[in-house]
Amino acid sequence: MAARKGDLKLLGMVVSPFVVRVRMALHLKGVSYEYIEQDLFNKGELLLRLNPVHKKVPVLVHDGRPICESLAIVQYVDEVWAAASSPAILPADPHQRAVARFWAAFVDDKFFPAWIGIMRAETEEERAKKAGEAAEVTEQLETALAQCSDGKAFFSGDSVGYLDLAVGCNLFWLDAMRKMFGVVVIDAARTPGLAAWADRFRESGVGKEVLPDADIAAEYARKIQAYRAAAGASK
Amino acid sequence: MAARKGDLKLLGMVVSPFVVRVRMALHLKGVSYEYIEQDLFNKGELLLRLNPVHKKVPVLVHDGRPICESLAIVQYVDEVWAAASSPAILPADPHQRAVARFWAAFVDDKFFPAWIGIMRAETEEERAKKAGEAAEVTEQLETALAQCSDGKAFFSGDSVGYLDLAVGCNLFWLDAMRKMFGVVVIDAARTPGLAAWADRFRESGVGKEVLPDADIAAEYARKIQAYRAAAGASK
Incomplete structure (x- = not known):
């Protein structure tokens, strides 16, 4: 398991493909995180505060700072956990x-x-x-x-x-x-x-x-x- | 002017903000290129061949290889012309x-x-x-x-x-x-x-x-x- 590098939470919803995409990226990197399921029919204060623009999952929260939009999150994960020991997600070229x-x-x-x-x-x-x-x-x-x-x-x-x-x-x-x-x-x-x-x-x-x-x-x-x-x- | 690094062409249309975005990125990097205006009312064979999926400008053609979607192109330009002498377009963090x-x-x-x-x-x-x-x-x-x-x-x-x-x-x-x-x-x-x-x-x-x-x-x-x-x- 790769170093966790601070507190990591993921706000998700189990059948969202965009959330699954982010979970896959974190899994590839071997990074552990706390997963917090959201009720999208009754959006909670946490989600509304962390993604006030789109009010959607996934939201990755790294040391208290939210990152939204699944493709931006996957690139973030690839850049933060970029050690040679973990596989690269984006190509190098x-x-x-x-x-x-x-x-x-x-x-x-x-x-x-x-x-x-x-x-x-x-x-x-x-x-x-x-x-x-x-x-x-x-x-x-x-x-x-x-x-x-x-x-x-x-x-x-x-x-x-x-x-x-x-x-x-x-x-x-x-x-x-x-x-x-x-x-x-x-x-x-x-x-x-x-x-x-x-x-x-x-x-x-x-x-x-x-x-x-x-x-x-x-x-x-x-x-x-x-x-x-x-x-x-x-x- | 930064090194040109091979043959560089941009298929564009003068009032497309997405084309302007790419021209700005190339300008920031000090990269010279051949600009080829496209008639979007009568799309030419070149555009249809280089961007068969969306048939849209901008298309950056670097050594014969097309790159489409303005945000992907801007990131490409930032990554290829990443010398310390040219300004970075994306933040480092x-x-x-x-x-x-x-x-x-x-x-x-x-x-x-x-x-x-x-x-x-x-x-x-x-x-x-x-x-x-x-x-x-x-x-x-x-x-x-x-x-x-x-x-x-x-x-x-x-x-x-x-x-x-x-x-x-x-x-x-x-x-x-x-x-x-x-x-x-x-x-x-x-x-x-x-x-x-x-x-x-x-x-x-x-x-x-x-x-x-x-x-x-x-x-x-x-x-x-x-x-x-x-x-x-x-x-």
Whole structure:
């Protein structure tokens, strides 16, 4: 376990892929921290004080100072725990770093909204339409994998890194959607490279030890549906 | 002038704040490059080939390899031209870097859409509503300035850095909107710190030498309006 370097807390929510991303980064570095689950339906004073701008998780609190936005947090973790004994999360080469940052932004701007669209669809017709849109985005990620991995096992090469965490933290939700709706976002026929990568990611250290079970996401999704139905019924 | 380190081209568009941001970063580093203006109404083969995912400017091409997304490019420029003789764009301290990255994302996710909303409003009523929304976002940037500058001249301290470029590249559009619609986004009464910062930024090296004139933005805006009106008329 790497030196803890002061007091470290993470405000999170168990099914947030952005929180999972940060937990994976801390796990890769072997850093211990106190995890504090947040109720996003009833946001507490701590969260509102530490992330007054977005009022969202994750928030990493290091020696009392908050850091928000998962990609900024992952880079922070990589920079603070940069000892030679712990694996680097971002590539060392500036061009590879820029490409990883480009695709990580793509994941959050295009891939995340695409699968959330499937989850939130209210009719089967809308869900099929959203699945079609997500398929196009996933094909672009297949290109990204070919560009970044250079034939190796992960986006970042021989081991899991920045872009692997950026994409991989979403996998348990994709698995939950397959169970709930029968929708396959990463399809082995359409995006064989990405499907094989996803299998390898699930079997990696962070995949096995940090990625939540799909059932936890499915259960949360059913809670949200019930909450919405109740809100609709009380209109 | 810093060593050029290979062939450097920038695909841009004169009134894009994201392109201006990258030009400012290259100017800060004293790096020379070939600038290639793009016609976004009629995108050329070069742009489509170099940024097939988003088909947008800026694209920095270094020794034939494209880098896209302005914030990724600025970080790339900072990392490649990191000699002690050129100023650092990102802070050295990991926490300050994380805070700068957080607010830079805020600028692109909240501040840019807020002022674009004013620009695109089709009625005076809608414009007033959008100006009110932008005022709230601007007040959050006032908080960011207080948090980051620690009482110094710029977001980044005594000289212009990452977050100054992220915000400052938008200033010529705000000036254009004041001229065109009389809308003041950075108001000296409501956000005095930010207004004083904007004056200092305009008078800084990159402000004077890279920031386009507001009239160029206003002229472009009128072209867009005419283009839309023509498109509407031909429906």
